[in-house]
Amino acid sequence: MNEYILALVLGVMFGFALNKAGLTRYSTIAGQFRLTDMAVLKFIMTALVVTMIGVYPLRLLGVITFPTVPSTYIVGNLVGGLIFGVGMSLAGFCPGTMTAGAGEGKLDYLVPGMLGFLTGAALFGLTYDKVFPPISKLLNYGSVVIPDLWNINALLAVFVMALITLVLFYLIDRMGWQRQQKKLD
């Protein structure tokens, strides 16, 4: 029961952040894939670095253990991502931003969006036995994180990731890696 209340609170904060970042808008998602608005990348990379700086030291100190990490099965992660990008670029949403956007009052998300996700979910569940086991067997490394997999110092890995992210932000904001939007009409 407590876990459910916690999930509800975490979800509200997550949805709130998605709303404030502007990720519930088609124009933001489309802008990312046109490379004219880098908000999605900035938002996600900032979040990743903040969380890893928070949780890795706690893990090293033995204060926390990680929950089950998403499994790495190279072909499936990559192929899934490739299909995912087509849908996300076409519609301008993903499951999280669609849900938060529906909460803002967007009927386009609440009705056809929600129905689409539920239909996709049913289709996946009904075809799971045939589709998932074969693809998840290929190049499967299981539930693993980079520092453990490559046997490198976890704090060093976090530091390098933070550095890469800062360089990326510098390139976007100062070196013109963000394209100018062409006039649409």
Add this chain to the structure above:
Amino acid sequence: MSWLTKQIQKELWSPYGAGVLLGLVGIFTVVFANRLLGASGGFENIAGALGKAVAPDLFNNTYFNFVMPAGLSYAVLLLIGIFFGGTLGALSSRTLKVRTMDDGQWKQAYGPQLWKRWLLLFVGGIIVQYAAGIAGGCTSGLLISGGMLLAPAAFLFMAGTFASGICTAKIIYGKRY
């Protein structure tokens, strides 16, 4: 205090600021719930429950019984939370309004027809959710949750999503890309 109130009432934050908030949510999720964030998983639980109500035999399979059990779950509660998080965000900036066709750029890209938007969002939803199943999660459950713990899966998924997303946008926008 007035600074804080002003920030909360703002419709749009810097993506860096909103990202810091999401990063803190990520820390809380791992430390207090010992779980991850996610969105697509909740749709599987709900679809299973609806499916079992309509066609119990068809949906009585391994997936909806064991892999992603039908019914209420942590993931469903998270999803309900995300919905109301969107409501709260819109309320705070006084932009909460039941509406359709609210994005100018959409009209420029696809035209003003509502049926076309609804059709594309429905089809897009199916593609996105099915792909999340294959990949092992969506932008929330795999990219953000996996990435914040440095799981290789997250970065593979990210590479795939960006590559095909950019190609798709090029096709949609053509010369206007």
